[in-house]
Amino acid sequence: MNPRLRIGASSWSAPSWEGVFYPPGTPPADFLAYYAGRLDTVEVDATFYRIPGEKMVDAWRERTPPGFVFAAKFPQTITREKLLVECAQECGAFLKVMDRLGDKLGPLLLQFRYFRKDEFPDPKPFLDRLEVLLAGLPRGRRYAVEVRNKSFVNTRLLDLLRRNGVALALIDHPWFFGIEQLMRRSDVLTAEFAYVRWLGDRQAIERGTTRWDRLIVDRTRDMGRWIPALRTILDRGLTIYGYFNNHYAGYAIGSIDTFRSLWDGSG
Known part of the structure; x- marks a missing residue:
C-alpha cells in the first residue's frame, strides 16, 4: 500500500485475538511487539480511560520498531466529564507523558459522543468551548476532532479546525454522514493529514458477539465506498491514519485484511 496510508486497529490488547492473530500462548506483555511486527500504527484506546504513566509509555516506545506510530485518544475527563471546561491541567499532563513517544507519537484524538438536545440544543455552546481548548493546545503536534452529531459539522467547526490545523475525524458510524456525502464538500479536509475511524x-x-476473533458482518461493500475517497485524499498529498474497531465487523484484524485486499484490487 501507499506509505502515506497508515492502517491499524483501535487497540492491540484484545485477549480473544490470541490464537487467531497472536500465536497461542503469547503473553499479553508481548502482544504489542508482535502487533508492531505486522502493522505500522495503532490507536491507543486505553488513554481514553486514564492518563498513562511514564513507564507504560516508555514501554510502548521500546517495544515497537522505528517508524511505528501511536495515535491516542484524549482522556474522557477532558472530552466527556469536564466537556472541555477547565481542563488545561489534564491536557498538559496528557501531552507531557505522550511526548515521551518522541517521533512515534501520531495524531491525538478528541473524541466526543453524540450529544442530546438537552445537553447542547445547538452546536454553538460546544464550539465555543472547543475554540478555547484548541487555542490553548501547544503546536507541533497533530490533533483530530470526532463529532457524531451531523448538525455540528458546520462552517464554523470546519473553519475552526482549519485555522488550528486540526483534522475532522472521518468516521464510519450509523449516525454520521457517509464518506461519499462528506467528500462532496470542498472543506472537509482541514489539516495536513486525514484521520479515519x-x-x-x-x-x-454486540447482539451478535462479545468475542472479537472473527468477522460476523460482511462490510466489503461499505469498505469499497471508502477506497475512492482515500485515493483522492492521497492524491492531495495528505497522509492518512486509519483505524478499524472490533465493533466494525467483529474482528479488527480481519477487517484490515479485507481492506487491504480491496485496496490492492482497486489499484
Missing part, C-alpha cells in the same frame, strides 16, 4: 454499530455487533 471505522467504528460500526456497537449495539448491533
